[in-house]
Amino acid sequence: xxxxxxxxxTGRRTITVAICGNPNCGKSTVFNAITGLRQQVGNYPGxxxxxxxxxxxxxxxxxxAFELHDIPGTYSLAAYSPDEYIAAQALFGQIAGEPRPDxxxxxxxxxNLDRALYFVFQVQMTGSAVIVALNMIDLLEKSGQxxxxxxxxxxxxxxxxxxxxxxxxxxxxxxxxxIARTFGSANSQPPDVYGPAMTVAxxxxxxxxxxxxxxxxxxxxxxxxxxxxxxxxxxxxxxxNSRERLLAxxxxxxxxxxxxxxxxxxxxxxxxTAIAGKVLTRVSIEHRSPTDRIDAIVLHRVAGLFILGALMxxxxxxxxAWAEPIMSLIDSLFGAISGWxxxxxxxxxxxxxxxxxxIGGVGSVLIFLPQIVILFxxxxxxxxxxxxxxxxxxxxxxxxxxxLSGKSLIxxxxxxxxxxxxxxATRTIENRRQRILTIIVSPLMSCSARLxxxxxxxxxxxxxxxxxxxxxxxxxxxxxxxxLGMIVAIVIALLVRIFVFKGQRGSFLMxxxxxxxxxxxxxxxxxxxxxxxxxxxxxxxxxxxxIIIWALSYYPHSEKIxxxxxxxxxxxxSSATNPSNTAEASGQLLALKNExxxxxxxxxxxGRLGQFIEPAFTPLGWDWKVTMAALASFPAREVVIAxxxxxxxxxxxxxxxxxxxxxxxxxxxxxSGPQTGQPVFTPVVxxxxxxxxxxxxxxxATLVTIKQETGGWGYPVLVFVYMTGLAYLGALAVxxxxxxxxx
Amino acid sequence: xxxxxxQTAIVLAAVATAIGYLIRxxxxxRKAQSACANCPAVKSGRR
Numbered sequence: 001x002x003x004x005x006x007x008x009x010t011g012r013r014t015i016t017v018a019i020c021g022n023p024n025c026g027k028s029t030v031f032n033a034i035t036g037l038r039q040q041v042g043n044y045p046g047x048x049x050x051x052x053x054x055x056x057x058x059x060x061x062x063x064x065a066f067e068l069h070d071i072p073g074t075y076s077l078a079a080y081s082p083d084e085y086i087a088a089q090a091l092f093g094q095i096a097g098e099p100r101p102d103x104x105x106x107x108x109x110x111x112n113l114d115r116a117l118y119f120v121f122q123v124q125m126t127g128s129a130v131i132v133a134l135n136m137i138d139l140l141e142k143s144g145q146x147x148x149x150x151x152x153x154x155x156x157x158x159x160x161x162x163x164x165x166x167x168x169x170x171x172x173x174x175x176x177x178x179i180a181r182t183f184g185s186a187n188s189q190p191p192d193v194y195g196p197a198m199t200v201a202x203x204x205x206x207x208x209x210x211x212x213x214x215x216x217x218x219x220x221x222x223x224x225x226x227x228x229x230x231x232x233x234x235x236x237x238x239x240x241n242s243r244e245r246l247l248a249x250x251x252x253x254x255x256x257x258x259x260x261x262x263x264x265x266x267x268x269x270x271x272x273t274a275i276a277g278k279v280l281t282r283v284s285i286e287h288r289s290p291t292d293r294i295d296a297i298v299l300h301r302v303a304g305l306f307i308l309g310a311l312m313x314x315x316x317x318x319x320x321a322w323a324e325p326i327m328s329l330i331d332s333l334f335g336a337i338s339g340w341x342x343x344x345x346x347x348x349x350x351x352x353x354x355x356x357x358x359i360g361g362v363g364s365v366l367i368f369l370p371q372i373v374i375l376f377x378x379x380x381x382x383x384x385x386x387x388x389x390x391x392x393x394x395x396x397x398x399x400x401x402x403x404l405s406g407k408s409l410i411x412x413x414x415x416x417x418x419x420x421x422x423x424x425a426t427r428t429i430e431n432r433r434q435r436i437l438t439i440i441v442s443p444l445m446s447c448s449a450r451l452x453x454x455x456x457x458x459x460x461x462x463x464x465x466x467x468x469x470x471x472x473x474x475x476x477x478x479x480x481x482x483x484l485g486m487i488v489a490i491v492i493a494l495l496v497r498i499f500v501f502k503g504q505r506g507s508f509l510m511x512x513x514x515x516x517x518x519x520x521x522x523x524x525x526x527x528x529x530x531x532x533x534x535x536x537x538x539x540x541x542x543x544x545x546x547i548i549i550w551a552l553s554y555y556p557h558s559e560k561i562x563x564x565x566x567x568x569x570x571x572x573x574s575s576a577t578n579p580s581n582t583a584e585a586s587g588q589l590l591a592l593k594n595e596x597x598x599x600x601x602x603x604x605x606x607g608r609l610g611q612f613i614e615p616a617f618t619p620l621g622w623d624w625k626v627t628m629a630a631l632a633s634f635p636a637r638e639v640v641i642a643x644x645x646x647x648x649x650x651x652x653x654x655x656x657x658x659x660x661x662x663x664x665x666x667x668x669x670x671x672s673g674p675q676t677g678q679p680v681f682t683p684v685v686x687x688x689x690x691x692x693x694x695x696x697x698x699x700x701a702t703l704v705t706i707k708q709e710t711g712g713w714g715y716p717v718l719v720f721v722y723m724t725g726l727a728y729l730g731a732l733a734v735x736x737x738x739x740x741x742x743x
Numbered sequence: 744x745x746x747x748x749x750q751t752a753i754v755l756a757a758v759a760t761a762i763g764y765l766i767r768x769x770x771x772x773r774k775a776q777s778a779c780a781n782c783p784a785v786k787s788g789r790r
Binding site: 346348349350353540541543544545547548551700 | 747750751753754757758760761762764765768769
C-alpha cells in the first residue's frame with residue numbers, strides 16, 4: 001500500500017511518517033514536540049491498542065503535508081504480545097485502512113544504544129525510509145559519554161541520524177527537515193546483520209513465488225517467528241503450497257544456524273554491540289554516573305527496601321496530614337450550599353433530593369478530591385523520576401517466586417492508580433498464562449477509588465495517635481490496607497501457579513531508566529487530568545446513581561407515618577404551655593423529627609430491602625445501612641460514600657454540631673436486634689468494612705476491561721466471584737476475630 | 744395543579760434521566776474498545 005497521497009482539496013501530498021522505538025525512549029515526547037496540539041487519539045481498527053496521529057508541516061516543503069503516526073513501543077518486531085504485533089503490522093503497512101509509512105523515525109535512547117540498535121536493524125528491513133532520532137543525548141553527556149552520530153549513520157548504511165533532546169525541543173526542527181528531505185530520496189542500504197544463510201533463505205523463498213511487494217523484513221518475520229502472525233498471514237495469502245515451501249526453506253535455515261530465536265537475538269545483539277563499541281566514546285574520567293551512585297543505595301537489598309517502605313509511609317501520612325485543611329474547607333462549603341439552597345425550595349421531595357441526595361451524596365465524594373490529588377502527585381513524581389521500575393525490581397523476587405512475570409510488576413503498580421490501565425498494560429507480557437495471572441490479581445491492588453472509603457473510616461474510627469513516637473496510627477492503617485492487597489495478590493498468584501497454571505517461574509528483564517527531575521508541567525498535567533476525571537465521574541455516574549438511591553430511600557414516604565408523627569408532634573406542642581417546659585418540648589420535638597426521619601428510611605424501598613438482606617451481613621458487624629451502601633457500590637466503589645451520605649442525611653435531621661458524615665456515622669446506633677441502641681461503627685467494624693472494600697471487585701469498568709482483554713466473560717466472572725468471596729470471608733474474619741479480641 | 748404535583752414530576756424526571764444516562768453509558772461502554780472513559784485515573788497524559 002502506498003502511503004503518499006494527495007490531500008483532498010489542497011493539492012498537497014500527504015506523507016505518512018511512523019514514529020517508533022523501544023518503550024520509555026521518549027517516543028511520545030518526540031511526537032508531542034513535532035505535532036504540538038495537532039493530534040488525535042483513537043484505536044487501531046479492531047483492537048484496543050491506542051493509536052495517536054498528528055499533523056505537521058516543514059518550512060520550504062510547502063507542497064507536502066506530513067501525517068505522523070505514533071506506533072506502540074516495542075523492543076522487537078518479533079511479534080508475540082498484542083502491542084508488538086500491532087507495531088510490526090503498522091510498520092509493515094499490513095493494517096487494513098492504514099497506509100504503509102513512507103518514512104519511519106526510529107527514536108532511540110542514547111543511553112541504551114545496544115538494545116535500541118537491535119530494533120533499528122529490524123525496522124531497516126521493513127522497506128520504508130528510516131531516520132534515527134538519537135534522543136536523550138544530554139543524559140548521555142552527563143554520564144561522561146558521547147556518540148559519533150556521523151559514524152553511526154555510516155555504520156547503519158547511510159541512515160540519517162539526528163541527535164535530539166526531545167524534552168527540551170532541541171533538534172526537533174532539524175529532525176522535521178530531515179524527514180522532509182528523506183522522503184523521496186533513495187532508501188539506505190541496511191547492513192547485512194543476518195548473514196549469508198539468511199540471504200540464501202530469503203532468495204529461496206522469493207523464488208518460490210512469495211506474495212508480490214513483500215519486503216525482506218516481512219519475509220524474515222515469516223521465517224523466524226514460527227507459528228507467529230506473519231507466518232499465518234503468509235500462508236493465508238500464498239495458499240496450501242506456500243506452507244510446504246516455507247517449512248522446507250526454514251528447515252534448511254535451521255540446519256545452518258540452529259535455533260531461530262537464538263540465531264536472531266545472537267546476530268542482532270552482536271552487530272549492535274559492535275556498532276555501539278565503535279561510536280560510543282567515554283570522554284570523562286568519571287566512572288559512576290549520578291544514576292549509578294543513587295542506585296547503589298536505592299537498589300541495595302536492605303537499604304532499598306527500607307527506602308521503599310519509608311516512601312510509602314510518607315505518602316500515606318501526607319494524604320492525611322496535608323489534605324485535612326482543604327477537606328474541611330470543602331466540607332464547610334457543601335454545608336453552606338446546603339444551608340443556602342435548602343430554604344429556597346419548598347419543603348417536599350425536591351428539597352430532599354437536592355439537599356440529602358445531590359449535595360449530601362455527591363458532595364461526600366467530592367470532599368476527597370484533595371486526597372486523590374496528593375496521591376497522584378506522589379505517583380506522578382515516582383513515575384517521572386524513574387523510581388517506579390526500581391520499586392518493581394526490589395519486590396521482584398517475591399513476584400517471580402509466585403509465578404508472575406517480571407513484566408507483571410508495572411501493570412500491578414499502575415493498578416494502584418486504577419486497575420483499568422493496569423490490566424491494559426499487561427499486553428506487554430508475551431506468555432499468556434502469566435498475562436492472565438497478572439490480570440486476575442491486578443484488581444486486588446488498592447486503586448484510588450478505594451482511598452475515600454479507607455480515609456473516611458480511618459478518620460472516623462481509628463484514633464489519631466502516634467506509634468513509636470513518630471508514626472501516625474491512621475497513616476499506618478492506610479499503609480497496611482495497601483499492603484494487604486499486595487500480599488493477597490501474591491498468595492492468589494501462588495495458589496493459581498501451584499494448582500492451575502503449573503509452570504516455571506518467569507524471568508525478569510526490565511530497563512532501569514536514568515533518574516530524571518520531574519518537571520512541574522508534566523506532574524501538573526497528569527494530576528490535573530486525573531483530578532478532572534474524578535470530578536467528572538462524581539458529576540456524572542455517581543450523580544446518577546445517587547439520584548436513584550435517594551429515590552429508593554425516600555419513597556414511598558408513607559402518609560401513615562406522617563399522620564402518626566403529626567399527632568405526636570401536636571401532643572408535645574400542646575403540652576408546652578409555659579416557659580419552663582418550652583425548652584424541654586423543643587428537645588422532644590428534635591428527637592421526634594429524627595425518629596420520624598428514621599421511620600421513613602426504614603419504611604423506604606431501600607430500607608425494606610436492606611432489612612431483608614441484613615441477616616447475611618450481621619456476622620460481618622454491619623447493619624442494614626452499611627450492607628445496602630456496600631451492595632449499591634458494586635458498579636463503582638465510590639458510590640458507598642455517596643450512599644452513606646444520602647441515607648444518613650435522610651435518616652436524621654442535621655444540626656450544626658453534627659453536620660458532617662463522619663459525625664453522623666459516629667452517632668449511628670443499631671435500630672433492631674440484640675445490639676439495639678449500641679453504636680453501629682466501632683474500630684473493628686470499620687476495619688471489617690475496609691478489608692471488604694480492599695478485597696472486593698466493585699468496579700464495572702474493570703470487569704468490562706478484563707472481558708475485552710481476555711476475549712470472553714469467563715475471566716471477569718472468575719475475578720468477580722473470587723474477589724467477592726474473599727472480601728466477605730476477610731471482613732467476616734476481621735469482625736469475628738477482632739470482636740473476640742476487643743470485647 | 745398544586746406544588747406537590749410539580750415536586751413529584753420534577754423528581755420523576757430526575758430519576759428517569761438518571762436511569763437513562765446509566766443505561767446509555769453502559770451500552771456505550773459495551774461498544775467502546777476501551778473502558779477507560781469513566782475511570783478516575785486513566786488519562787495519565789502520556790503513554
